[in-house]
Every structure is written in structure tokens, then in C-alpha cells.
Amino acid sequence: xxxxxxxxxxxxxxxxxxxxxxxxxxxxxxxxxxxxxxxxxxxxxxxxxxxxxxxxxxxxxxxxxxxxxxxxxxxxxxxxxxxxxxxxxxxxxxxxxxxxxxxxxxxxxxxxxxxxxxxxxxxxxxxxxxxxxxxxxxxxxxxxxxxxxxxxxxxxxxxxxxxxxxxxxxxxxxxxxxxxxxxxxxxxxxxxxxxxxxxxxxxxxxxxxxxxxxxxxxxxxxxxxxxxxxxxxxxxxxxxxxxxxxxxxxxxxxxxxxxxxxxxxxxxxxxxxxxxxxxxxxxxxxxxxxxxxxxxxxxxxxxxxxxxxxxxxxxxxxxxxxxxxxxxxxxxxxxxxxxxxxxxxxxxxxxxxxxxxxxxxxxxxxxxxxxxxxxxxxxxxxxxxxxxxxxxxxx
Amino acid sequence: xxxxxxxxxxxxxxxxxxxxxxxxxxxxxxxxxxxxxxxxxxxxxxxxxxxxxxxxxxxxxxxxxxxxxxxxxxxxxxxxxxxxxxxxxxxxxxxxxxxxxxxxxxxxxxxxxxxxxxxxxxxxxxxxxxxxxxxxxxxxxxxxxxxxxxxxxxxxxxxxxxxxxxxxxxxxxxxxxxxxxxxxxxxxxxxxxxxxxxxxxxxxxxxxxxxxxxxxxxxxxxxxxxxxxxxxxxxxxxxxxxxxxxxxxxxxxxxxxxxxxxxxxxxxxxxxxxxxxxxxxxxxxxxxxxxxxxxxxxxxxxxxxxxxxxxxxxxxxxxxxxxxxxxxxxxxxxxxxxxxxxxxxxxxxxxxxxxxxxxxxxxxxxxx
Numbered sequence: 001x002x003x004x005x006x007x008x009x010x011x012x013x014x015x016x017x018x019x020x021x022x023x024x025x026x027x028x029x030x031x032x033x034x035x036x037x038x039x040x041x042x043x044x045x046x047x048x049x050x051x052x053x054x055x056x057x058x059x060x061x062x063x064x065x066x067x068x069x070x071x072x073x074x075x076x077x078x079x080x081x082x083x084x085x086x087x088x089x090x091x092x093x094x095x096x097x098x099x100x101x102x103x104x105x106x107x108x109x110x111x112x113x114x115x116x117x118x119x120x121x122x123x124x125x126x127x128x129x130x131x132x133x134x135x136x137x138x139x140x141x142x143x144x145x146x147x148x149x150x151x152x153x154x155x156x157x158x159x160x161x162x163x164x165x166x167x168x169x170x171x172x173x174x175x176x177x178x179x180x181x182x183x184x185x186x187x188x189x190x191x192x193x194x195x196x197x198x199x200x201x202x203x204x205x206x207x208x209x210x211x212x213x214x215x216x217x218x219x220x221x222x223x224x225x226x227x228x229x230x231x232x233x234x235x236x237x238x239x240x241x242x243x244x245x246x247x248x249x250x251x252x253x254x255x256x257x258x259x260x261x262x263x264x265x266x267x268x269x270x271x272x273x274x275x276x277x278x279x280x281x282x283x284x285x286x287x288x289x290x291x292x293x294x295x296x297x298x299x300x301x302x303x304x305x306x307x308x309x310x311x312x313x314x315x316x317x318x319x320x321x322x323x324x325x326x327x328x329x330x331x332x333x334x335x336x337x338x339x340x341x342x343x344x345x346x347x348x349x350x351x352x353x354x355x356x357x358x359x360x361x362x363x364x365x366x367x368x369x370x371x372x373x374x375x376x377x378x379x380x381x382x383x384x385x386x387x388x389x390x391x392x393x394x395x
Numbered sequence: 396x397x398x399x400x401x402x403x404x405x406x407x408x409x410x411x412x413x414x415x416x417x418x419x420x421x422x423x424x425x426x427x428x429x430x431x432x433x434x435x436x437x438x439x440x441x442x443x444x445x446x447x448x449x450x451x452x453x454x455x456x457x458x459x460x461x462x463x464x465x466x467x468x469x470x471x472x473x474x475x476x477x478x479x480x481x482x483x484x485x486x487x488x489x490x491x492x493x494x495x496x497x498x499x500x501x502x503x504x505x506x507x508x509x510x511x512x513x514x515x516x517x518x519x520x521x522x523x524x525x526x527x528x529x530x531x532x533x534x535x536x537x538x539x540x541x542x543x544x545x546x547x548x549x550x551x552x553x554x555x556x557x558x559x560x561x562x563x564x565x566x567x568x569x570x571x572x573x574x575x576x577x578x579x580x581x582x583x584x585x586x587x588x589x590x591x592x593x594x595x596x597x598x599x600x601x602x603x604x605x606x607x608x609x610x611x612x613x614x615x616x617x618x619x620x621x622x623x624x625x626x627x628x629x630x631x632x633x634x635x636x637x638x639x640x641x642x643x644x645x646x647x648x649x650x651x652x653x654x655x656x657x658x659x660x661x662x663x664x665x666x667x668x669x670x671x672x673x674x675x676x677x678x679x680x681x682x683x684x685x686x687x688x689x690x691x692x693x694x695x696x697x698x699x700x701x702x703x704x705x706x707x708x709x710x711x712x713x714x715x716x717x718x719x720x721x722x723x724x725x726x727x728x729x730x731x732x733x734x735x736x737x738x739x740x741x742x743x744x745x746x747x748x749x750x751x752x753x754x755x756x757x758x759x760x761x762x763x
Contacts, residue, residue: 025588028589029589029591029592032591032592032595033591033595036595046621046623046624046625049625050620050622120425120428120432121425121426121428121432121435121436121439122425123436123439123440123443124436124439127439127443136698136751137698137702137743137747137748137751138702138740138743138744138747139702139703139705139743140702141705142705142716142736142740142743143740145716145720145732145736146733146740149736153730334606334607337607337609338706340609341708341709348610355613355617362618362621365613365614365618368606368607368613369605369606369610372606372610373602373605373606376605377605
């Protein structure tokens with residue numbers, strides 16, 4: 001305690017150096033910890049007896065056994081003879097496939113709607129407000145079931161809607177033209193990623209140089225060279241073919257192209273529209289938190305609107321936006337577990353099937369929790385790192 | 396000398412002369428202030444008109460409102476062209492009350508009204524007194540009596556026959572009524588100076604908030620029986636209720652912790668100087684201020700939580716959403732699930748929208 005703090009009250013010494021306050025604190029801690037430990041021991045011993053009565057062996061040995069469950073829609077190759085462990089990995093990949101795409105799309109849609117709410121156009125801001133109010137006040141699960149019913153009510157494959165050439169929407173899901181990615185294509189993509197890293201380093205050096213002498217140095221020639229010319233050159237040298245595979249209807253089903261199953265499509269739509277309503281509010285309040293004087297000053301300097309938004313308004317708004325945005329990303333990821341309600345096989349759904357097939361309830365639920373805790377920690381770690389980068393530097 | 400606040404704001408743009416009638420002027424400033432804005436307005440109006448037109452066609456003009464009991468042929472005739480609202484009068488008793496005995500359904504209906512009255516009274520600032528807590532206890536007891544029966548000549552109805560809106564309201568309200576004190580304790584624990592208590596509180600909050608509610612519900616439905624001594628079995632609804640209370644407690648604890656942080660140190664010091672004990676200090680001085688600070692976010696947490704009770708569908712508890720989903724299993728009416736979902740969405744919307752409006756009005760008047 002510092003010298004200017006309140007003077008500590010005189011202590012009555014019962015047990016030597018131990019004050020009454022410490023004693024009380026110790027008593028409460030021992031009591032609470034004792035209760036918690038007692039409850040855990042009680043539950044644990046019950047569980048052990050119950051498991052032995054039901055002849056369920058504990059442990060993760062079952063993960064090596066053949067899963068035997070079908071997984072309809074998966075990113076990774078899977079067949080029912082694979083192990084439970086692999087089924088879990090496939091489920092995790094499916095969860096991430098929903099979460100990553102969902103986060104990207106919800107951020108874009110939410111930002112557009114949040115900015116629309118601030119638009120000078122009365123109609124646009126009203127429509128955005130109605131969107132936000134409606135979607136926020138209806139349970140996500142209900143919206144999910146609603147979208148899923150709509151997907152099932154779409155026409156059969158033969159009468160599929162074709163909004164644009166090569167895109168089909170039917171009760172089999174959304175079918176898009178796709179470029180098949182094999183090893184040669186991966187080489188080209190790898191070059192592009194490498195180019196991106198090199199470009200990032202060069203750009204930092206250019207900015208550092210500009211900081212020193214004030215001369216602007218354009219970065220775009222490097223971007224063009226590293227991100228467009230270099231991958232294109234590699235593509236030509238290796239003779240990689242970038243053929244688009246057009247889906248077509250053969251018999252009763254589609255062949256070729258990329259198929260987004262109705263379950264996946266419904267889940268992504270529901271998560272994106274629902275979360276975007278919350279993100280819109282965060283973006284709006286973030287932009288509104290930038291003082292009017294900043295806009296006026298930027299206007300007075302005669303800056304272009306895009307420059308003003310990018311260099312003055314957004315950096316300040318982001319400080320307010322990023323922390324609540326992190327919780328929305330976490331919510332979206334956790335909410336992807338609702339997939340179990342419509343039969344999209346994410347990690348929760350696969351764990352649930354495993355639990356019913358093997359009776360390994362504790363292990364299956366522990367796995368779900370471990371997966372989500374890891375994802376949550378990963379997202380908050382990344383967002384905290386980003387937040388600390390953009391946070392106000394106080395001098 | 397003029398204060399800075401007295402300097403008028405610089406005009407943002409040259410005002411156009413305000414002539415013509417007010418309607419045109421309104422249109423000009425709000426819809427057609429510039430050429431891109433005008434184009435946007437026209438496009439939006441066209442899309443809106445198209446959307447409204449097709450909705451009116453489907454939902455009103457071509458819709459079927461009544462059919463003879465248990466006969467969906469009229470609906471099937473307009474399938475795809477018009478809505479079948481006739482499914483609502485056909486199924487509303489099941490959607491609202493589930494499998495509760497038909498002749499006794501006035502009891503859950505009365506329980507719902509009691510809940511609504513309770514929420515309304517709790518929202519009145521003038522009534523935020525100690526008596527309100529007694530009112531809550533009394534009303535919740537009365538609701539339990541109505542739902543279970545078994546006394547005063549009411550026939551006994553076991554929990555597995557409850558369903559629909561009362562179950563949703565029970566899960567949400569009891570979840571709050573128990574989750575709120577739990578949240579207060581955990582929030583205090585998290586700010587406690589005692590390391591063991593602090594780490595337990597942090598562990599609890601982070602564990603519950605880090606995993607989806609679905610996994611907690613699975614835990615309640617599958618693992619809870621394993622945890623209990625042999626032969627001891629509690630009802631599925633009660634188990635889900637426990638999971639929901641634990642879930643609510645963790646989220647409310649974080650909101651309340653925010654409020655505790657906003658109470659100035661001087662208040663704690665003053666309470667200590669008066670010689671108040673830890674519990675009296677918190678009960679009389681700190682918590683009333685802390686909770687007052689966070690009422691709007693608390694209401695927002697209530698909204699999220701009210702919606703989240705619908706997840707019990709996944710473990711097969713007959714809340715409002717589950718009864719709606721079950722009502723359309725009937726083959727004759729299977730194709731009209733959209734109408735039922737809209738009906739249920741409206742019910743949820745009314746509750747949540749009322750709460751969010753209330754939260755908004757609190758924010759506007761906070762500080763008073």
C-alpha cells in the first residue's frame with residue numbers, strides 16, 4: 001500500500017502475525033474450495049460407479065475404432081471405415097469451414113449495413129434499421145430452421161433455378177462453377193502467397209523511408225510485379241491450365257462444379273445474416289464515436305472522401321469496433337454448433353453421433369469443449385494482437 | 396468573451412433555397428440530395444415495391460385463412476402461390492401449450508399472463524423496491540402451482556406434458572431469477588482479493604463462455620444422469636434449467652463485473668470507513684450503484700438469453716420452437732412450415748422487441 005492510501009485499521013492480533021482479516025479470508029477460501037472439491041469428488045465417485053455399472057470403459061481408446069457413420073458433406077476425404085479420430089478431424093474442418101466463411105461474409109455484410117444506417121438517404125437508413133431490428137429479435141435457431149425449410153422447398157434438380165449461367169439453385173443446394181485445384185495450381189498459389197509476404201516487407205521499408213525524407217514512394221509497381229506478373233509467369237512456365245469446370249445436369253443430379261449442400265448453405269446464410277445485424281450496430285457506433293471535429297478537419301483540408309475514411313475516420317473507429325467485434329466472431333463460431341439441428345455434420349454433430357454409438361459421453365463432450373475452447377482462444381489471441389496494434393498509442 | 400461552445404458550427408454545405416411545398420423539400424433532402432443518391436433511392440423503391448407486392452400477393456391476396464377442421468386441401472390448392480394461414484387456427488393450441496391436457500389449458504394461459512404482468516411491473520422504475528422481490532417469489536410460486544396443480548382441486552400435470560410458450564417463459568424467467576444472484580456472487584468473486592475464490596470464478600466464467608450452449612445442454616441431458624447417485628433421477632426439463640442457469644450466471648457475471656468496476660473507489664472506502672462488513676458494504680452501497688450502471692446491457696443480455704432458450708429444441712424439450720416444429724410433422728400440414736415459423740417468429744419478436752425498446756428508453760433516461 002502506498003503512503004498516501006488510507007491508513008489501515010488497527011489490527012487485533014489473535015494468532016501472532018495473522019490479522020483477523022486474513023483469517024476471515026482464509027476461512028472463506030477454505031470453505032469455498034472445500035465445497036467445490038467435495039462436489040467434484042461426489043460427482044466423480046458417482047460417475048465412476050455409474051460407468052462400471054453400465055460397463056462403459058473410460059478413455060480415448062475408442063477414437064481408434066472404425067466410426068461407421070456416414071458424413072455427407074465434408075471438406076476432407078472421408079469414408080465410414082475411417083476411425084472416430086478422423087471423423088472428428090473432418091468435423092472440425094467442417095466447423096472451421098462454416099466459421100471462417102461466416103466471419104468473412106458477416107463482417108462484409110455487417111459493415112455495409114452499419115454504414116447504410118448512417119446514410120443520408122432516408123430510405124436506405126430506414127431499411128438498414130428494419131433489417132437490424134428484425135434479425136436481432138428472432139432466435140437464430142428459428143431463422144436457421146426457416147432457411148433450411150426454404151432450401152428444401154426449392155425446385156428439384158431438373159427444374160433448378162439458374163440465376164446466372166452455370167449457377168444452379170435447387171433442393172440439392174447451390175452449385176457453382178469451380179476451378180479444380182491440383183498440385184500445379186497449388187504451386188502458382190504458393191508463389192502468390194510468397195509474393196504477398198515479400199511485398200509486405202518491401203512496403204514496410206518504403207513507408208520507413210518515406211518517414212525519413214518525406215518523399216512518397218509508390219508501392220503499386222511491386223504489388224503488380226509480385227502478385228500478378230510473377231504468379232502468371234510461373235503459371236505459363238509450368239503450363240498450368242486454369243480451366244473452369246461448369247456444372248451440368250446429368251440424369252437426376254449435377255456433375256462437376258462446386259456443390260454447397262443445402263445444410264451448409266442454410267447454416268451459412270443464417271449465421272451471416274444474424275451476426276451481420278450485430279456487427280452493423282458495432283460498426284455504426286464505432287463510426288459515430290469519431291468526433292465531428294475530425295470529419296470537419298478532414299473536410300477543411302480538402303481530402304478526398306475515400307482517403308479521409310481510410311486514413312482518418314476508420315483508424316479511430318476501429319479502436320471502438322475491434323473488441324466487441326471479437327465477441328461477435330466468437331459468438332458466430334459457437335453458434336455454428338446449431339448445425340446439429342439441421343443435420344450439417346460439424347464437430348458437435350459428429351461428437352453427438354459418436355456419443356450415441358459408443359456411450360462415451362464424457363469423452364465426446366470433453367472433445368467438443370476442447371475444440372471450442374481452442375478456437376475461442378485462437379480468435380481472441382489474434383484479435384487481441386490486432387487490437388494492441390491499432391490501439392491508441394498514449395505518450 | 397465567447398465560450399467555445401457558443402461558436403456556431405460552420406455550415407457543411409451551401410443550403411439550397413427552401414422553396415416549394417414541404418413534401419418536395421423533404422424528398423429532396425432525404426431521398427434525392429445528389430444524383431447517386433437519387434439513383435439509389437429509385438432502385439431501393441423499386442426493390443421494396445417488388446418485395447412488398449409479392450408478399451401481399453402471397454401473404455394476403457392469395458392466402459387461405461380458414462379451412463374446415465383437419466382439412467388442408469384448400470391450402471394445397473394454392474401451394475406456392477399463397478400462404479396457408481389456416482394452419483394457425485388449426486394448430487395454435489398445440490404450438491402455444493404443447494401436450495398440456497386440452498381442457499386444462501387455461502392454466503398455462505393464465506401462467507403466461509402472470510409472467511407478462513410480472514415483466515411489466517418489473518420494468519416500472521417506481522416499483523423497484525424490496526416488495527418487488529416478494530412479488531416475484533409469490534408470482535413464481537403461483538405459476539408453479541398453476542402448472543403442476545395437484546392442490547386446490549387442480550388436477551396434477553407432470554412436467555413431461557408441459558410445452559410451448561409457458562416452457563420458454565419458465566426456462567428464461569427461472570434462468571434469470573437464479574442466474575442473477577449467481578452472477579452477482581461470481582462477479583464479486585472475480586474481484587475478490589482472495590486468490591482461490593478469484594481463480595475459481597475466472598475458471599467458471601471462461602469455461603462456460605468459451606463453449607457453445609449446445610454442449611452444455613448435451614452435458615445436462617447425457618452426462619447429468621452419470622453424475623448422480625444410482626436411482627436418483629431428475630426430470631429433463633429441470634436438468635436443462637440447471638444448464639441454462641449456469642450459462643446465464645456466467646454471462647450476467649461479466650455484465651455485473653463491468654458495473655462493479657464503474658463504482659468509484661471512494662464509495663468502497665466510505666463504506667469501509669463506516670465499518671460495514673463485506674456483505675453489508677456490497678449489499679447496501681456497492682451493488683445498488685453497480686447494477687444501476689449496467690441496466691441497459693443487462694436488458695440486452697436478457698434478450699440474448701430469452702432467444703437462446705430456444706436451443707433446448709436440440710435435446711428435445713418442448714419449448715415454443717419445438718412445439719412449432721412438431722406441429723408441422725403432421726403429413727397433411729407438412730408443407731406449410733413457413734407460415735408456422737413466421738407465427739412463432741412474431742411471438743419471439745414481440746417479446747424481444749419490447750425488451751429492446753425498453754432498454755433504449757432506459758439508456759435515454761439513464762443518469763436521472
